[in-house]
Amino acid sequence: MADTVAVAADHGGYDLKCALLPELRALGFGVLDLGTDSRESVDYPDFAEAVARAMEEGRARWGLLACGTGIGMSMAANRHRGLRAALVHDGLTARLARQHNDANVLVLGGRILGPELAKECIKVFFSTPFEGGRHARRVAKFSPVKANV
């Protein structure tokens, strides 16, 4: 579980999800692929919910979500107090999302980012520790007291 990433996308993020699954496995993560499994139109909130449930039930420590822009996924995922979903666009924002916001869900825009830039986001995100300190005080203000996920 500690090294498992729950991954899901809607039709706008499907191609990017396909490109990123091997990358995640190559980085040593277990992957829980929660769909979607084609380019057929689906509703992104259903897939954000699936990832949230997997994290809240302890089946995954991390989440990765993709839709067209990443905006809808980040709205839906952040409804869950144990999830800190960061819409990220490059190595810098991937790094800061971990260092400052202790993000546990990486959100990417499948129609915004190319696959190589998305791979860089993943590498940076999953290798950067949270800095704690004043950032922990801020994160605590909108997160559960005892973060399960």
Next chain:
Amino acid sequence: MADTVAVAADHGGYDLKCALLPELRALGFGVLDLGTDSRESVDYPDFAEAVARAMEEGRARWGLLACGTGIGMSMAANRHRGLRAALVHDGLTARLARQHNDANVLVLGGRILGPELAKECIKVFFSTPFEGGRHARRVAKFSPVKANV
């Protein structure tokens, strides 16, 4: 209220907030400036809460939030079911946030976007209507049945 934007930023978004207030007024919006009022270090969730409260109490129809990357603000704001906070990076994502996600809070990264690009985001965001249709079904899945804000 219909044309009022509640605006807030932390120290990382303060300069951008200062640059954007005249722009909002020039577009004809009333502005509720909820701080911060200097570059002194503050906690971004306090400012996301202030905007959420203003919107939930009907003092503003829209929100605008800025922190360093926009990531922390978008996490904190989206804890509120009536808020749909979109972290936006350019005219395209500003447009799609309105058309597809019916975003009512625009979130910008003060250390990521320059002021002219941010002004373009504002112009596009506040002039683009929601498309409804299949997007309304999706938005309803993570929003209140009767959206107050």
